[in-house]
Amino acid sequence: MHHLIKKAFTELYSKEPDFDARLKYSRAFKGYNANVKYTKFSMEFRLSHSWKEVSDEIKIGLLQHLLNKVYKTDIETINTELYEIFLKKIPGLAKKTKSHPLLEDSFSRMNDEYFDGMMSAPNLEFGDKAFRTLGTYDYTTDTIRISTVLRKNMTLLDYVMYHEMLHKKFQYRKTGKRTIHHSREFRQWESRFREPDVENKLKWFLRKEKLKSFWFT
Incomplete structure (x- = not known):
């Protein structure tokens, strides 16, 4: 068993682990993503290669975060606190390698209009032509991804861009077992968009776009 897993489990549950466990670094993950696969008798923690350069104390917090998910517990330790602090600093560490002229223009408009031009540019990319998930912000790679369906309407593109920029600004907060991504302050800022x-x-x-897709595909 990897010594970090053993230490994470012991400090979290005050007992020795009674299962086999491995830790692997994988290039299949982007940014600082990680997961755990488990059976009754074994666990495999897979971390992106970016985690190799992170301190052991923060990695222990990550492992404890994953253990909390496996065992459906909500135990906080100094290490899980360090992990949460580190997560919120990741956007400043992520490499900026992706962009698109339309998205750059939209980001600049929203940045100047609502953030006094003070927000640092994240990675910007178009995703699939999705109708349900129009935009996402990935904290672990500092990436805003926008559905290509919005390329035809700059006002709506700006609105979704603004929404995702608010995720970058406010990130999230934890209250007990809940993780809140759309806080009251988030909603207040969102309501400031120029078109009510x-x-x-x-x-x-x-x-209309769904109907077009139905008739012309």
Whole structure:
């Protein structure tokens, strides 16, 4: 058993682990992602290669975070606190390798209009032509990904970009077992968008685009 896993488990549950466990670094993960696969008698913790350069104390916090998920516990330690602090600093560590002119323009507009131009640019990329998930922000790679369906409407593209930029600004907070991504302050900022009826416009736009996809594919 890897010594970090043993230490993470022992400090979390005050007993020795009674299972076999391995730790692997994988290039299959982007940024600082990680997961755990487990059976009744064994566990395999897989971490991205980026974790190799991180201190053992923070890695123990990551392992304890994953153990909490496996055992459905919510135990906090100094290491899990260090891990949470590290997570919120990851956007500043992530390499910036992806961009797109349309997304750069949208990001710049929203940055100047709502953040006084002070937000650092993340990775920017278009995803699939999705109608349900229009945008995402990945903390572990500092990446905003936008559905290609929005390429035809700059106002709606700006709105989704602004929403994802708010995720970058506010990140998340934990209250007990809950992780809150859309706090009251987040919603207050979101309501400042320049077009108050933008949600209805977005719904109508998506409805029309879905019909076009149905008839012309």
